[in-house]
Structure formats: C-alpha cells, structure tokens
Amino acid sequence: MSLGAFAIPGDLNLPTGGYGYDRAMLAALPELELVHLTDLGLDPDNAALERAARELAGTGPIVIDGLALGVLPAALLNSLNRPIIALCHHPLGLETGLAPDQATRLMESERAALSACAAVITTSERTGQILRTQFDVNDPVVIEPGIALRPVAARGNTPPTLLTLASFTPRKGHDVLLGALERVADLPWQAVWAGAEPDEAWLNRIEEVIAASGLGARITRRGPVSDKARDEMLAGADLFVLPTHYEGYGMVFAEAMMAGLPILACAGGAVPDVVPGAAGHIVEPGDVVALGDRLRALLTSQDQATRMAAAARAHALTLPSWSDQAALFAATIKRIAQ
Incomplete structure (x- = not known):
C-alpha cells in the first residue's frame, strides 16, 4: 500500500546532505513514491511552474522537498487539492551570498508556501526554531537525520x-x-x-x-x-x-x-x-x-x-539510525493522511 509521494527537484544523486537525507528516507520507505520534479531554480518562470503543477498532480499526501517548495506559489499548492507536507532542510532565503532583495523575496515566497502545507518537517531543532520565529510555522516536526555505522579511520597518514x-x-x-x-x-x-x-x-x-x-x-x-x-x-x-x-x-x-x-x-x-x-x-x-x-x-x-x-x-554511536528516523517520517505522513 502506498504511503504517499515524495517530490524532489533536480538530481537526487547529487552528493549533498539534503539529497542524502532524501535518498535515505526513500531507501527506508519503499512504499513512498518518488516524484521527480524538474529543477525549478530560485526564480521559476510561468512555464516551469505549470510543469511543476503537472508533475505534482495526484491524490493522497505528498512531501515536497524545500528546494522546490520554497519557490512554489501558495495558490499553486492549494490548487493541488491534496495534503502537502513540507520538508525544510534549510530556508532558501538564508543561503550565504544572496543579494538582499533576492533573500527577502525568497523568505516571503517560502513563508507563503509553508502556510499552504498541512505539516512541516525539518531536520534540526535549530531550523525548527527559525521556522517558528521567522516563517510563522507553529508546530514543525523535527526529524533529524539518521546515521549508519562505518569503519573507524586509521588516522596514520604522513603527512596528515x-x-x-x-x-x-x-x-x-x-x-x-x-x-x-x-x-x-x-x-x-x-x-x-x-x-x-x-x-x-x-x-x-x-x-x-x-x-x-x-x-x-x-x-x-x-x-x-x-x-x-x-x-x-x-x-x-x-x-x-x-x-x-x-x-x-x-x-x-x-x-x-x-x-x-x-x-x-x-x-x-x-x-x-x-x-x-x-x-x-x-x-x-x-x-x-x-x-x-x-x-x-x-x-x-x-x-x-x-x-x-x-x-x-x-x-x-549515540545518534539515531535511519530506520528510527524513517519511522517518524512515515508516522507524520500517516497522521496527515487521516
């Protein structure tokens, strides 16, 4: 039985922390359907937004990665007529190096998009606090990344x-x-x-x-x-x-x-x-x-x-596993689907 959909923009295989989180959740939750979104960038035109609306169409709950969600108009999200869950790794407007007017525009866009969501998942309590104070998100669900065991480095190189x-x-x-x-x-x-x-x-x-x-x-x-x-x-x-x-x-x-x-x-x-x-x-x-x-x-x-x-x-070794965190992720989707 399908748990819902997970919409991710761009290349899922890119070696970044955000995409790594997404890949780990998909691997742990095979009942979660992957929806490939065409990369929207930070300033999508009307054609890109229309394409995104088609790609996001469907029924049942859908998680949308913040790389895409933050630039999607609230009106578009509301028109989907399905429960939307935001996954916010890092607010787009807080990226280092943005021009002030671009940062302001992205903050306003993401705030509006988040208001159209039934729930907001974030990956740290620190980001959760930012969402509460700067984006008017009342009750973000914090689901930190999991961790997998790996060998201990030998640490004996010359030079280090x-x-x-x-x-x-x-x-x-x-x-x-x-x-x-x-x-x-x-x-x-x-x-x-x-x-x-x-x-x-x-x-x-x-x-x-x-x-x-x-x-x-x-x-x-x-x-x-x-x-x-x-x-x-x-x-x-x-x-x-x-x-x-x-x-x-x-x-x-x-x-x-x-x-x-x-x-x-x-x-x-x-x-x-x-x-x-x-x-x-x-x-x-x-x-x-x-x-x-x-x-x-x-x-x-x-x-x-x-x-x-x-x-x-x-x-x-004290950090949670990916299976633990995926269970929390799935529980959030199921709660919104009810």
Whole structure:
C-alpha cells in the first residue's frame, strides 16, 4: 500500500546532505513514491511552474522537498487539492551570498508556501526554531537525520590528511579554510576537498585563490564523488575540517564523527548542536585566525587529536539510525493522511 509521494527537484544523486537525507528516507520507505520534479531554480518562470503543477498532480499526501517548495506559489499548492507536507532542510532565503532583495523575496515566497502545507518537517531543532520565529510555522516536526555505522579511520597518514566534503558554494567557507591553511603552511599536511560544483563563478574564484596561495600542490580538489568514494575518503582521513557559515543540520559532521575523525568547524546554524565540544574545535563563522590556531593545535598535538577522535566516535554511536528516523517520517505522513 502506498504511503504517499515524495517530490524532489533536480538530481537526487547529487552528493549533498539534503539529497542524502532524501535518498535515505526513500531507501527506508519503499512504499513512498518518488516524484521527480524538474529543477525549478530560485526564480521559476510561468512555464516551469505549470510543469511543476503537472508533475505534482495526484491524490493522497505528498512531501515536497524545500528546494522546490520554497519557490512554489501558495495558490499553486492549494490548487493541488491534496495534503502537502513540507520538508525544510534549510530556508532558501538564508543561503550565504544572496543579494538582499533576492533573500527577502525568497523568505516571503517560502513563508507563503509553508502556510499552504498541512505539516512541516525539518531536520534540526535549530531550523525548527527559525521556522517558528521567522516563517510563522507553529508546530514543525523535527526529524533529524539518521546515521549508519562505518569503519573507524586509521588516522596514520604522513603527512596528515585534512578532509573537506562539501559543495563548492560560498556558504561552505572554502575561502575561510584556505586562509587557515595558509596560517599553517609551515606544518606538514595534505588536504582533500570534494563536493558538488553548482556555482561555476564561485568555483573559479576558489581555484584562483588556491593558485595565488602557492598551496595548490598540497590541495587535491575533486568534484562530486560516489558514496563508495566518500566512504573511502572518510576512512583514509586524519581530520575533518569544514568552516561552513551555516548548516540546517550538517549530516557530514555526523558521518565524520562516526569515522572517528576529530572535527574542526564553525558555529554556523546547527553545527554546535551536532558536534559536541569534546569531539573537536568550533570557532565563529569566518574567523580565519581562530580556525588556523585550532588547526595548528590539532596538527601539533597527537594526544589532543586522539582524544577528540575517540569522543567523536563515541558520540556518533549515540545518534539515531535511519530506520528510527524513517519511522517518524512515515508516522507524520500517516497522521496527515487521516
């Protein structure tokens, strides 16, 4: 028996946390029908909206990923005549790098779209609070990501491998990371950066800054990688570092902790809720000096890095499984369907 539908825009296989959450829910809930939505972007025209209305047509409850829902007019959603459940990973208008007028427009659009939904699921209590205070969502349902067991990284590379798994977008802070790496250029290390490349202009800027830094030979940059390659990277790293400006949850931090990697990150969004202090260092977003200082501490104190690695693994083992979280997801859909 069908549980309902799950509408997801764009390429479901992209290696991002949001799409990873969606894939995990679909894998755990085979009775949930996948609806492929054509990518709408941030400013869909009338033709794109008409196509989306056709793709969303049907009966029964439907979960719509926030990447699409936030740009869909409330009138379109109401015209579907079916119970709609929003899945909000991260409000679109809070993306780093948006022009002020674009951010305002997206905030207003998403607020209106959410008002047309029978329920709103979000992936962290931090985002839930934002939805309550800035989007007038009275009772968001918080269903955090699950976590899968993975081997503990050996952490014995010479020089140490600093791993960053993140899309190449302004929000992820690769420029901040490069500034920190310049501050520890006197120490031995090698860095591996991998992730989706949705912003060509930003990617070009990062490549230019890497070239100008003189650190290009020590930084291996890769594009999107498969789940298998991602697992291998986590197993082969010594430290996970990602100075993101904001995360609605930050699944990759949980994955890195499960691999037993000490964490170096910024206190953007839900990151401090996901990464306990014993598992790594958390600095203020954009603070290159503090990030560099904490990186130096981890690279020069094996005892500190080992303690944090053990704490990271221990904390990850307390996190819920995907089957647990999928049961909550299904229960929310069933409640709305009644």
